[in-house]
Amino acid sequence: MATTTLHPAAPTYRGARGTLYEWVTTTDHKKIGIMYLINSFLFFFIGGLLALGVRLELAQPGLQFVTDQTYNELFTMHATFMIFLFIIPILAGFGNYVVPLQIGAPDMAFPRINALSLWMLPLAGILLLISFVTGGSAAAGWTSYSPLSQDRPLAATGSGQDLWIVGLVLIGTSSILGSVNFLVTIFKMRAPGMTLFRMPIMVWTVLVTMVLVLMATPVITSALIMLFIDRNYGGSFFDPANGGDAILYQNVFWFYSHPAVYVMILPAMGMISEILPVFSRKPLFGFKAFIFATAAIGALGFSVWAHHMFTTGAVYLPFFSLMTFLIAVPTGVKMFNWTFTLWRGQLMLKTPLLFALGFLTMFLIGGINGAFSASVPVDFAIHDTYWVVAHIHYVLFGGSVFGVMAGFYYWFPKMTGRMLNETLGRIQFVLMFIGFNLTFFPMHELGLSGMPRRIADYASNAAWNDLNVAATIGGFTIALSMLPFLWNIFVSLRSGPVAGDDPWEGNTLEWATSSPPPPYNFDHLPEIRSERPLFDQRHGQAAGH
Amino acid sequence: MVHSRGNEGAAAINALLVGVVHGEDGGLAVPAGRTVQLYLESPDVIHAFYVPQFLFKRDVVPGRINMFEFTVNESDAGQTFRGQCAELCGSGHRLMLFDVHAMTPADFDAWLAANIEAANATPPPSAPPGSGEPPPSDGGGQGPTLELSALNIAFEQTTFEVPADTPFKIAFENKDAGTPHNVEIKDAGGASLFKGEIFSGVDTRTYDVPALRAGSYPFVCTVHPNMTGTITAN
Amino acid sequence: MATDSQALTTTTEHSPVGGLAHDSTGGISNPVLGMLLFITSEVMFFSGLFAAYFNVRANAAQWPPINPETGEQFHLAILPFVGPATVLLILSSFTCQFGVWAIRRGDRTLFLRNFAVTFVLGVTFLIMQGIDYALLASEGITLSAGTFGTTYFTLTGFHGAHVFGGVIMLAVVLYRGMAGQFSPRHHDAVEAASLYWHFVDVVWILLFSLLYLLPGK
Numbered sequence: 001m002a003t004t005t006l007h008p009a010a011p012t013y014r015g016a017r018g019t020l021y022e023w024v025t026t027t028d029h030k031k032i033g034i035m036y037l038i039n040s041f042l043f044f045f046i047g048g049l050l051a052l053g054v055r056l057e058l059a060q061p062g063l064q065f066v067t068d069q070t071y072n073e074l075f076t077m078h079a080t081f082m083i084f085l086f087i088i089p090i091l092a093g094f095g096n097y098v099v100p101l102q103i104g105a106p107d108m109a110f111p112r113i114n115a116l117s118l119w120m121l122p123l124a125g126i127l128l129l130i131s132f133v134t135g136g137s138a139a140a141g142w143t144s145y146s147p148l149s150q151d152r153p154l155a156a157t158g159s160g161q162d163l164w165i166v167g168l169v170l171i172g173t174s175s176i177l178g179s180v181n182f183l184v185t186i187f188k189m190r191a192p193g194m195t196l197f198r199m200p201i202m203v204w205t206v207l208v209t210m211v212l213v214l215m216a217t218p219v220i221t222s223a224l225i226m227l228f229i230d231r232n233y234g235g236s237f238f239d240p241a242n243g244g245d246a247i248l249y250q251n252v253f254w255f256y257s258h259p260a261v262y263v264m265i266l267p268a269m270g271m272i273s274e275i276l277p278v279f280s281r282k283p284l285f286g287f288k289a290f291i292f293a294t295a296a297i298g299a300l301g302f303s304v305w306a307h308h309m310f311t312t313g314a315v316y317l318p319f320f321s322l323m324t325f326l327i328a329v330p331t332g333v334k335m336f337n338w339t340f341t342l343w344r345g346q347l348m349l350k351t352p353l354l355f356a357l358g359f360l361t362m363f364l365i366g367g368i369n370g371a372f373s374a375s376v377p378v379d380f381a382i383h384d385t386y387w388v389v390a391h392i393h394y395v396l397f398g399g400s401v402f403g404v405m406a407g408f409y410y411w412f413p414k415m416t417g418r419m420l421n422e423t424l425g426r427i428q429f430v431l432m433f434i435g436f437n438l439t440f441f442p443m444h445e446l447g448l449s450g451m452p453r454r455i456a457d458y459a460s461n462a463a464w465n466d467l468n469v470a471a472t473i474g475g476f477t478i479a480l481s482m483l484p485f486l487w488n489i490f491v492s493l494r495s496g497p498v499a500g501d502d503p504w505e506g507n508t509l510e511w512a513t514s515s516p517p518p519p520y521n522f523d524h525l526p527e528i529r530s531e532r533p534l535f536d537q538r539h540g541q542a543a544g545h
Numbered sequence: 546m547v548h549s550r551g552n553e554g555a556a557a558i559n560a561l562l563v564g565v566v567h568g569e570d571g572g573l574a575v576p577a578g579r580t581v582q583l584y585l586e587s588p589d590v591i592h593a594f595y596v597p598q599f600l601f602k603r604d605v606v607p608g609r610i611n612m613f614e615f616t617v618n619e620s621d622a623g624q625t626f627r628g629q630c631a632e633l634c635g636s637g638h639r640l641m642l643f644d645v646h647a648m649t650p651a652d653f654d655a656w657l658a659a660n661i662e663a664a665n666a667t668p669p670p671s672a673p674p675g676s677g678e679p680p681p682s683d684g685g686g687q688g689p690t691l692e693l694s695a696l697n698i699a700f701e702q703t704t705f706e707v708p709a710d711t712p713f714k715i716a717f718e719n720k721d722a723g724t725p726h727n728v729e730i731k732d733a734g735g736a737s738l739f740k741g742e743i744f745s746g747v748d749t750r751t752y753d754v755p756a757l758r759a760g761s762y763p764f765v766c767t768v769h770p771n772m773t774g775t776i777t778a779n
Numbered sequence: 780m781a782t783d784s785q786a787l788t789t790t791t792e793h794s795p796v797g798g799l800a801h802d803s804t805g806g807i808s809n810p811v812l813g814m815l816l817f818i819t820s821e822v823m824f825f826s827g828l829f830a831a832y833f834n835v836r837a838n839a840a841q842w843p844p845i846n847p848e849t850g851e852q853f854h855l856a857i858l859p860f861v862g863p864a865t866v867l868l869i870l871s872s873f874t875c876q877f878g879v880w881a882i883r884r885g886d887r888t889l890f891l892r893n894f895a896v897t898f899v900l901g902v903t904f905l906i907m908q909g910i911d912y913a914l915l916a917s918e919g920i921t922l923s924a925g926t927f928g929t930t931y932f933t934l935t936g937f938h939g940a941h942v943f944g945g946v947i948m949l950a951v952v953l954y955r956g957m958a959g960q961f962s963p964r965h966h967d968a969v970e971a972a973s974l975y976w977h978f979v980d981v982v983w984i985l986l987f988s989l990l991y992l993l994p995g996k
Contacts, residue, residue: 068636068771109809141633147607148590148635180816184809218820222827229933234923237831237933240608241723243844243926246591247606248834252827311593312604313611381600384593384631450597452631455639 027111028519029096032118034415036093037408039121040086045482046129047081050074052475055439059472061460071456072139073160077128079142080164083264084171085125087400091267092117092178094407095206097415099182101510102200104191104528106520109184113177120174124167131163138164141454143257146238146249150230162231165224172217172224179213182206191509193528197291200508200531201284204291205270208298212259212266216302220256223249247314254305262301264396265363266294268403269334272356275410276338278506279353280345286337287531293330293337300327310379317376324374331367335360351425352504355406358433362398366391369444384454387447393440405432405485412492413499417515420496424488428481435477442467442474507532572644573628576653578619585611588745589724595631596645602631622649635698637771688713690751693728695772696720700764703774709759710778719746728752729767730776733760743768814971818978821941825982828934832989835926842995844927848919853927857991860914864907865987868942871900872980875949879973882956885963891956894969897976898953901946908939931990938982945979948972 023031053074057065066074096114100107108114131137137160140149149161186207190199199207227249229235236242238249277284284290303323306315338360347353369391373379382388405428412420446467451458458464502511511534513522526537575581585594585605595602603611617624630641648656688711694701698721707713719726727743741752757778766772807815836842843853855861878893912932915921922932952972955961961969 068639072633072636072638110813139636145591145633148633176817176820180813180820183816184813188807188809188812214816214820215823218824219827222824222831225937226828226831226933229922229929234921235929235933236923236926237835237929240606243835243839244608244929245834245838246608248831251834252830255827311602312606313613314606314609377600380602381597383602384595450595450627450629452595452629454633457639459642 027115029108033093033097040090043081043085050078055472055475058468068456073137077137087264102508104525105189108181110181117174117178120170124170127163127167131160136160165228172221175213179210182210198531201273202270205266208294209266216256216259223252254308258305259301268400271407275352275356276341279348282345285340290337293333296330311383321376352406352410354429355402359402366394385447386443386451390440390443413503414515418492418496420492424484428484431481435474438474439471442470507535574646576650577617577622577647580616590634591632592630592634593632596626596628598626617647637769640770690714694718695726700774705776710756712756715752718749721746725768726766730764808967810967810971814974832930860907860911864904867900868904871897875973875976882966898949945976
């Protein structure tokens with residue numbers, strides 16, 4: 001664990017801590033990245049509370065706690081917060097912190113726009129939260145299909161749906177600006193010697209993600225604006241009563257929202273691809289294949305959107321089914337690469353690796369149950385049932401959230417200079433893993449036996465009682481797992497062991513500077529001759545890529 | 546709205562089951578062993594026709610007519626298949642339930658013939674509103690006309706009092722454009738005592754309601770059962 | 780084959796830390812690349828709107844549809860405002876590019892003059908569009924006039940908003956130019972603003988062709 005000696009000419013700095021004013025006005029990608037994490041975790045907890053509300057109501061047949069309308073608000077805002085204010089921004093936040101360091105750059109290309117992107121998020125979050133007390137939030141699902149979301153005369157009869165639209169447009173704009181920033185940074189600010197194929201996988205996944213964000217997000221912006229015009233200015237885009245087309249909304253919406261799911265998973269896959277080699281003491285298996293697989297997923301991701309619309313009767317089924325099956329191929333390549341990275345490795349079973357293993361197993365399940373849905377006849381049976389709820393949570397929670405936790409435990413030492421406690425980490429992992437599976441595995445059976453989504457209640461003779469009770473207990477177990485997590489952060493920030501520059505013996509450039517890094521990131525950069533510059537520095541021989 | 550056409554192609558079949566309703570009256574009757582064509586139309590938002598045991602669903606999209614065909618196995622005649630809406634459609638979504646009754650071909654033909662005859666029969670004479678002549682009743686004189694309106698999938702007035710044992714009227718104004726509503730009065734056990742004609746707004750109809758014994762009676766909209774109220778007969 | 784990694788370590792004097800504004804790889808500058816990427820995202824935004832327009836058009840039995848107020852098909856007049864405005868906007872792209880070439884050569888005066896003309900042409904376009912909007916409204920063509928009005932005003936309205944943004948950009952560039960901030964070596968903002976302005980013009984040419992010139996059905 002070498003420590004860096006500062007160059008004598010380097011200005012002294014007070015470390016990562018600064019005054020509140022410094023944090024609020026900063027343009028430093030590291031502080032901005034940390035604030036992305038803080039904001040995102042805050043909305044993770046809010047979204048989680050909303051989910052607990054859903055699970056509480058569904059545990060027993062009969063409406064015990066909320067009205068139908070309130071229930072619709074609960075699941076709508078649960079998904080909205082989780083997707084737009086938790087998972088997408090937190091992955092951008094990790095990217096913000098890690099990417100400039102991994103490419104040897106002093107900051108992002110446009111630091112002030114970086115700060116703007118950040119601060120738009122809590123603003124949008126406040127708008128969405130306000131909607132709960134101004135007559136009810138949006139309640140037409142996060143998908144907000146027209147004409148239900150047109151408010152004529154069904155759905156939210158308040159400003160909730162409009163606040164929702166404005167909030168999402170703000171978040172989308174934040175994302176688009178961020179994507180421009182990341183792409184210019186990655187293309188233009190790599191350290192000498194770092195060719196594209198020597199970039200860490202994390203940077204590659206962020207690169208492809210940001211291409212998706214750049215190209216797809218504006219399309220949902222257009223859908224939201226058209227919906228706003230329909231709702232408030234007498235427009236007729238999506239309203240069949242005036243010559244509009246309800247299916248048009250779905251097409252424009254899903255053209256973004258499908259690539260969005262890759263935005264929600266690819267950086268997490270990047271993080272796993274950093275962690276597995278370090279904790280297996282082996283290079284990533286099939287480094288170049290992984291890069292091409294990532295690019296293939298990004299490209300194919302634009303061609304499958306209508307698989308969310310198989311039952312509308314308005315879709316060319318064979319094409320979209322085929323493309324959806326095809327996406328399993330590059331994803332399978334990745335699963336093999338990760339598995340063979342672990343194979344015959346010298347595993348360090350620390351918390352980051354535990355969460356990475358959780359990712360691999362849970363994402364595998366999510367991928368498999370998704371493949372079922374790719375088949376049109378199967379989808380006719382399970383679309384809009386709890387099977388889909390199981391699928392989305394296995395890939396988004398089992399995949400993305402476990403990936404986020406792995407990345408958090410991996411990079412916390414770099415961000416703060418302190419190690420997180422291993423015991424608390426293991427407790428969190430076990431509780432989260434058990435709770436997660438208890439919540440979502442029963443939903444496979446619920447979906448197969450016909451339980452539709454988005455219902456506040458179900459018949460007591462439908463035989464769905466016990467599975468729902470199990471899911472509710474699982475949900476509360478997940479909530480419980482947050483306690484050791486928060487305690488771990490609190491305790492480690494105050495008195496965790498000092499991390500030093502490179503506590504994990506990592507391969508990539510962020511470990512070549514102090515923990516936390518100085519404001520300008522690097523005093524000295526090692527020579528870059530491969531995708532593992534630090535490994536090369538430690539062991540003397542460049543792999544010669 | 547679900548219209549079904551058997552392969553006989555008789556237009557009269559459109560007269561049976563229009564609307565996906567819940568409750569003991571609601572349901573789609575089909576002949577087992579014959580191919581049924583279902584045409585799905587919506588007057589309001591997107592719904593989905595879903596019968597889990599059929600392993601099939603199809604969206605009901607306003608502005609579009611989706612059609613599909615299905616055949617229930619002859620061996621399943623006499624079975625009832627549970628169905629439920631599978632596309633979020635508002636606060637009544639979880640209540641949008643229906644049954645598919647598979648009948649033997651013979652039973653179905655008999656049932657269909659009986660329905661056609663009932664639909665074609667001349668209705669019994671009744672006094673037109675405001676004619677001044679009270680219809681026969683147990684109590685004295687004609688009952689009141691209740692003013693009831695529906696807006697935004699809710700009744701605007703939810704409690705009424707009427708004299709017991711006296712027929713009365715409901716002047717029902719449906720203010721929801723393009724949305725079907727009605728008034729259905731049930732007894733405490735949930736049995737339907739009166740079911741007014743379903744019609745789309747914006748429009749007004751007057752229902753003639755037969756006398757109610759003393760007691761408390763919930764009323765609902767058959768199409769949107771989350772719309773409720775109470776009539777108390779004293 | 781480095782054994783003494785210390786000697787080959789990049790020191791602060793040569794590291795990219797030295798200047799955030801200088802490209803380590805040469806070629807296209809950061810702000811220009813950023814603007815090109817941003818324009819890509821704007822193209823996708825307009826694509827969503829165009830997709831809606833084509834869909835609405837394809838589903839309509841007749842296009843343009845019948846105006847309920849007049850009983851005849853909706854009609855958009857190219858004269859006296861929209862046609863000339865189009866000519867002016869196209870002209871403004873030329874003056875904009877002349878300005879860019881001028882500053883690349885170091886001719887600050889010509890650069891400023893051309894950009895000033897571009898700015899004025901842009902503002903004129905907006906005014907003419909506004910007047911045309913008022914005329915259309917008086918004929919009953921508004922946002923709420925069915926699919927025709929909705930698509931027309933949404934498409935041209937957002938284009939107008941982008942022209943407005945471009946006009947602001949031109950104003951900022953003009954101000955900075957008059958303050959002497961640009962030289963042949965350093966004028967990224969000018970390049971970026973001109974790229975945006977050309978984009979706005981191309982979108983208008985497309986819009987004009989589709990909305991005004993494409994035959995109905």
